[in-house]
Amino acid sequence: MLHIVACIKQVPDTKVIKMNPKTNTMDRSSAPAILNPYDAHAVEEAVRLKKRYGGTVSVLTMGPPPAVKAIKKCIEIGADEGYMITDRAFAGADTLATSYALTKALEKISAIKPIDLIICGKMTIDGDTGQVGPGIARRLDIPPLTSVKKVVEINRERGYALIHRKLEDGYEVVQSALPCLLSVEKEINEVPYSPLPNMIRAARYQPTIWSVDDLEGVDRSQLGLKGSPTIVAKVWPPEKPKGGEMLEGEPAEQVARLMDILLAKRELFRVKGVER
Amino acid sequence: MAEKFDVIVVGAGPAGTSCAYTLAKAGVNVLLLERGEYPGSKNVMGGVLYRKMMEDIIPGFYKEAPVERPIVEQRFMMLDKESALTFSYKGLEWGREPYNNFTVLRAKFDQWFADQAVRQGALLVNETVVLECIVEDGRVVGVRTDRPDGDVYADVVVLADGVNSLLAKSLGFHKEFRPDEVALAVMEVLKLDKKTIEDRFNLEADQGCTIEIFGDATKGILGTAWLYTNKDSLNIGVGTMLSGLIKHKLKPYELLEYVKQHPLIRPYIQGSEQQEYLAHLIPEGGYRSMPKIVGSGVLVVGDAAQLVNAIHREGSNMAMTSGVLAAEAILAAKEAGDFSEKALDSYRVNLMNSFVGQDLQKYKDATHHFEKFPHYFEEYIPLLTRAASQMFTVDGSSKWDKQKKIWRDLGSPGKKFKIARDIYNAWKVMK
Numbered sequence: 176m177l178h179i180v181a182c183i184k185q186v187p188d189t190k191v192i193k194m195n196p197k198t199n200t201m202d203r204s205s206a207p208a209i210l211n212p213y214d215a216h217a218v219e220e221a222v223r224l225k226k227r228y229g230g231t232v233s234v235l236t237m238g239p240p241p242a243v244k245a246i247k248k249c250i251e252i253g254a255d256e257g258y259m260i261t262d263r264a265f266a267g268a269d270t271l272a273t274s275y276a277l278t279k280a281l282e283k284i285s286a287i288k289p290i291d292l293i294i295c296g297k298m299t300i301d302g303d304t305g306q307v308g309p310g311i312a313r314r315l316d317i318p319p320l321t322s323v324k325k326v327v328e329i330n331r332e333r334g335y336a337l338i339h340r341k342l343e344d345g346y347e348v349v350q351s352a353l354p355c356l357l358s359v360e361k362e363i364n365e366v367p368y369s370p371l372p373n374m375i376r377a378a379r380y381q382p383t384i385w386s387v388d389d390l391e392g393v394d395r396s397q398l399g400l401k402g403s404p405t406i407v408a409k410v411w412p413p414e415k416p417k418g419g420e421m422l423e424g425e426p427a428e429q430v431a432r433l434m435d436i437l438l439a440k441r442e443l444f445r446v447k448g449v450e451r
Numbered sequence: 452m453a454e455k456f457d458v459i460v461v462g463a464g465p466a467g468t469s470c471a472y473t474l475a476k477a478g479v480n481v482l483l484l485e486r487g488e489y490p491g492s493k494n495v496m497g498g499v500l501y502r503k504m505m506e507d508i509i510p511g512f513y514k515e516a517p518v519e520r521p522i523v524e525q526r527f528m529m530l531d532k533e534s535a536l537t538f539s540y541k542g543l544e545w546g547r548e549p550y551n552n553f554t555v556l557r558a559k560f561d562q563w564f565a566d567q568a569v570r571q572g573a574l575l576v577n578e579t580v581v582l583e584c585i586v587e588d589g590r591v592v593g594v595r596t597d598r599p600d601g602d603v604y605a606d607v608v609v610l611a612d613g614v615n616s617l618l619a620k621s622l623g624f625h626k627e628f629r630p631d632e633v634a635l636a637v638m639e640v641l642k643l644d645k646k647t648i649e650d651r652f653n654l655e656a657d658q659g660c661t662i663e664i665f666g667d668a669t670k671g672i673l674g675t676a677w678l679y680t681n682k683d684s685l686n687i688g689v690g691t692m693l694s695g696l697i698k699h700k701l702k703p704y705e706l707l708e709y710v711k712q713h714p715l716i717r718p719y720i721q722g723s724e725q726q727e728y729l730a731h732l733i734p735e736g737g738y739r740s741m742p743k744i745v746g747s748g749v750l751v752v753g754d755a756a757q758l759v760n761a762i763h764r765e766g767s768n769m770a771m772t773s774g775v776l777a778a779e780a781i782l783a784a785k786e787a788g789d790f791s792e793k794a795l796d797s798y799r800v801n802l803m804n805s806f807v808g809q810d811l812q813k814y815k816d817a818t819h820h821f822e823k824f825p826h827y828f829e830e831y832i833p834l835l836t837r838a839a840s841q842m843f844t845v846d847g848s849s850k851w852d853k854q855k856k857i858w859r860d861l862g863s864p865g866k867k868f869k870i871a872r873d874i875y876n877a878w879k880v881m882k
Contacts (some may be wrong), residue, residue: 327686370599375454411522 177230177294177331179221179256180284182277182311183214185245186237186301199410208241209404213296217359219366222253222293224329230291231255233284237276240302243382250377251369257382258284264387270302274310275397279390281315281429291331293356298323298413307359308382318355329353455604456482456574458781459594460611461581461618463490465518465767466753467611470773472564476572477782482603483565483573484596486580489827491561493533495638496767498679498686499661500555504768508775509567516563518553519681520659524652528715531665531836535715546658554659554679554686556640570607577829584608584618584749591622591748592789606790607781608749611774614732616742616755624751625742630693632736633823634674634761637703638688641712641723645683651719651854652680662719663764666832668710672699673762673821673828676710678719687711690733691820732853735761738815747792750777760810761818762881769807776801816880827877831870834861 185208189360192206221232233256236242260280268276284290293312298305305321312319324346325339331353338340340347341360369377370409387393420436422429437444460471463485468480471483481742487493492726499522513521515869524541545551569575585593591603610618614633619625645656659680668676676690689707696703710716734757741758744751752758753770754805760769780798784790802808821827842850861867 336769336830371576371579371596371601371603373453374598375603378574378576445463 177224177228177291178233178288179224179230179294180233180235180281180290180292181218181221181249182281182308183218183234183236183245183249184211184296184299185209185236185242186211186299189300194408194412199412203390208244209247210245211299211301211358213295213300213361214245215248215252215366216361216363217294217296217357218252218254219364220250220357220359221292223240223364224292224326225253225255228329228331229289229380233258234289235259235280235284237261237268237273237280238252239344243384246382247380248375250380251373252366253369253373257384258385260385260387262387264395266396267403268398269403269405270304270306270310270401271404272398272402274307274314275402276393277307277392278311278314280385281303281311281387283390283396290338291354292329293317294318295358297358297360305358305392308356311360312356315354315356319358320349320351320355321358322360324360326357326363356396446449453593453600453602453604455593456480457605457785457881458482458609459484459603459605460573460609462486462613462753462755463575463577464494464561464567464611464613464753464759464770465564466755466770466774467609468564468568469771470609471774471779472474472508472568473778474572474774474781475568475573477778478572478784479785480538482605483568484579484581484594485565485575485577487577488597489562489577490565491558494557494561495729496537496557497636497638497677497688497690497764498554498556498681499552499856500560501552501765501768502550504771506549508741508771513550513553516555517559518555519549520554520618520654520657520662521782522552522554523654523658524660526660526662526842528662528664529832530664530713530715531666531833532667533714533841534836536832536836536839545666546655551575551757554661555679556681556684564605581612581618583611583621586622587611589747592677593745594618606748607784607795609777609781609857610749610751610755611753612755613741614754616733616751619742619751619755622746624642624744624746625740628736628740630697630758631719631819632734632740634690634692634733634735635696635730636688636690636733637707637728637730638686639725639729640681640727641687641720642726643683643685643720643723646687647722648680655682657872662754664710664716668713668716669695669706669734669828670699670701670709671825671829672696672701673818673825676716677764678716684726685723687720692735692818694741694822695825701738704728713874722877733761733766735818737761737818738811739819741753741811742804745792745795747795748790750780750795750798752777758811760814763810769810772805772807773802776805814881815818820876820880824873824876827873831873 183444187203187206188209194200195202225232232254234254235258236261295308309319320339323338324341330335334353337350457480460467460483463483470483474481495765523546526539529536580597581594583595584591591608595602612618623692662678669691672691672695679686689710733752744756752773758769759766778799782793784794841857
């Protein structure tokens with residue numbers, strides 16, 4: 176029976192978030208908090224593997240108390256258990272400190288029930304770094320497999336995972352020892368509309384909550400702001416592309432003009448099977 | 452095996468949440484189903500929440516709930532093209548406990564209210580649409596949702612699914628509502644600096660004002676426009692009977708744009724920034740449009756039961772009271788172990804004896820009367836503003852002459868008789 180842990184995060188919905196024009200930072204209060212979309216795919220993949228091989232899916236998150244909502248979302252998707260570490264000591268963590276705290280929590284979960292596989296989303300939509308997953312793998316000294324777009328097989332008896340990694344032009348087939356850590360692409364699966372019994376279970380569910388004192392042998396100097404060597408020197412919005420040509424007139428005229436331009440610049444396009 | 456609850460409440464608006472809260476507090480196992488992403492995400496009202504009925508459920512709620520401003524002034528504006536006759540009551544007693552009413556933003560308030568029901572033990576499931584009631588042997592025994600494995604059962608199902616309740620309709624409790632039984636309201640939330648709001652509406656910090664606007668705001672169609680103050684935004688909206696919009700071939704957002712551009716309204720909202728646009732139907736058919744509200748294993752509450760007093764812009768308070776009365780009837784039925792129509796009928800009896808039923812009966816003909824005779828709005832409001840202009844313009848003619856002129860302007864003796872008759876008729880439907 177597999178024990179799969181998905182590491183997840185509650186993030187502000189960056190599709191609707193407003194930026195502070197002075198500091199160029201996100202105004203987190205301006206957007207609703209959601210489960211990081213990549214993480215939903217991570218949990219879904221874990222649930223699919225559980226259905227295929229049998230076992231348990233746990234989810235783990237670090238965050239402020241309202242992040243319980245993100246865990247409940249994972250229960251809706253089909254996770255069995257949820258763990259949350261929450262404490263002021265964790266606040267202000269960069270990816271290094273975050274991966275340290277999560278690793279400590281994973282060690283504790285592993286003591287309850289040994290972990291065979293860890294699945295993370297490719298990255299969070301608020302940080303966009305994709306570093307926490309590999310950071311956890313490094314600390315646990317297990318193989319990190321990034322950009323996973325398909326899980327072909329998990330063989331617990333023989334102790335390996337067979338997966339496809341997304342490359343720029345094609346994919347790579349990798350076999351790795353278990354336990355290992357996967358960080359997954361969105362295309363790995365589609366998260367379906369959750370069944371009603373899961374929704375009801377999620378509404379009732381209360382996750383296990385740990386503070387820093389619950390994590391054995393934790394080195395406090397590696398947590399939160401203190402444990403975060405990252406310095407954000409400057410933040411600026413992406414520059415808007417300049418120049419270009421605006422077409423005017425009736426839609427039909429605009430289309431005709433656009434076609435002329437595109438035909439004149441056909442070297443920009445690679446069209447399969449068309450000889451010129 | 453599908454799960455069974457004591458009660459399923461469909462819809463987490465004021466009626467449904469009041470019902471679920473009351474039941475959960477009494478220890479009943481209740482499932483509250485909401486189709487929106489969260490309670491309030493799909494709910495719309497002008498913005499006034501009455502204190503009394505809410506406080507009957509949660510005493511002192513305003514100390515914690517996200518309310519915007521307590522209302523200390525209510526203005527009523529009879530609007531013509533470029534004039535208005537305004538009547539207002541301002542009372543500072545409304546600005547302190549126990550308060551009269553508050554402006555609220557539903558997206559925030561409904562969420563808070565549903566959270567309180569959850570704290571009492573109600574189970575809230577969002578983003579789930581109820582497709583139909585499950586009926587066995589003529590008795591409602593559960594609901595079918597749009598989710599996989601989506602059936603769930605209960606002793607009683609409470610339909611709080613809002614105006615045009617499709618669930619009550621599919622049970623045969625009512626027919627499709629006619630365009631003269633529902634109003635269409637459109638509304639915008641306009642962001643405006645707190646201080647500017649207080650200056651423009653002559654308010655102290657954390658006091659609020661409401662303006663109801665009749666007449667030209669709806670281009671003479673039966674309905675009202677409104678302008679309410681929130682903390683740092685305004686609610687501006689207009690609601691008219693659907694039949695009027697159809698008859699005059701008007702689009703609701705055009706009407707709202709007309710209100711916003713009106714020279715007497717524009718100064719209030721100048722410099723504000725549009726934050727939200729909302730639209731919703733309001734059941735305004737009143738007493739005569741009320742559907743059957745009790746069946747075997749099922750009760751109908753709130754908008755779904757057409758519980759709106761259009762004349763006094765009351766609805767959410769009636770919804771709350773209906774939710775509580777439904778809960779009480781269910782508790783009594785549970786005690787007796789009988790969920791038949793007869794056992795649950797105490798809900799209907801108590802509702803009709805409460806202020807909800809009484810007020811609906813009082814105004815049972817009002818909306819229909821004004822709907823039928825649009826000249827109240829089209830003709831009499833301009834008549835009033837013209838008379839006021841005549842009387843208060845100092846132009847050297849004597850006040851006696853002015854009164855004579857106003858009297859002459861009312862028209863021929865036949866016309867005057869018609870006005871007198873209309874005033875009598877209006878009094879009759881409102882008394």
